[in-house]
Amino acid sequence: MAGTLALFSVTAPAQQRDYKDTYTAADAGKAIAPAAALDVMLTQLEVQVIRAAEAMPAEKYGFAPSTANFATGSPAKFDGVRTFAQQATHLISANYYFYSTLGKTKPPVDMQAMSKLSGKEEIVAALKQSFAFAHTQIGTVTNANAFTAIEGADGMHTPATLAAFGVAHGYDHYGQMVEYLRMNGIVPSGSK
Structure with missing residues (x-):
């Protein structure tokens, strides 16, 4: 799928972020803008997901658990379980879905193409x-609109709850990515 990224209209990739230096003790007791507070949560997720995606070897992107990974006689059923690549592409699609709804804007990518990404480089x-798109959309959350009802938010109702749910949903899939790394003998960076 070389060249798939050419379909994207996002002009610059996200720069690597580090959430540890965002706030200091001197900020305690100060009001923080909703966009800034929500952006910290998103950055924490982003750092962990990107590190996990970079840690998985390219040849393991097709990995998914199977009964062969567990003790004989395990009752676990794994038919249809997402591969590592599919966990990542699901997150990509979810980021565009949730944050385009939050910012009331159209995703700058072909959403159908997201689920078809397969190579490590293009997925990362x-x-x-x-x-990067999600951060831009979180920037639209203000004191005035953070808790104002929005349409089409799948029950999340407000920009603040939709942004928070986007992060919570991301951690569900990040958790799966961590399990897949561990099943392949890789210690996730967040565990070190």
Whole structure:
């Protein structure tokens, strides 16, 4: 799928972020703008997801658990379980879905193409672009609109709750990515 990224209209990939230096003790007791507070949560997720995606070897992007990974006689059923690549591409699509709804804007990518990404390089690049888009959309959350009802938010109702749910949903899939790394003998960076 070389060249798939050419379909994207996002102009610059997200720069690598580090959430540890965002606020200091001197900020305690100060009001923080909703967009800034929500952006910290998104950045924490982004850092962990990107590190996990970069840690998985390219040849393991097709990995998904199977009964062969567990003790004989395990009752676990794994038919249809997402591969590592599919966990990542699901996150890409979810970022565009949730944050385009939040910002009331159209995603700058072909959403059908997101689920078809398969190579590590293109998936990592698309993850970074999806997080860059999400950060831009979180920037639209203000004191005035953070808790104002919005249409089409799948029950999340407000920009603040939709942004928070986008992060919570991301952690569900990040958790799966961590399990897949561990099943392949890789210690996730967040565990070190």
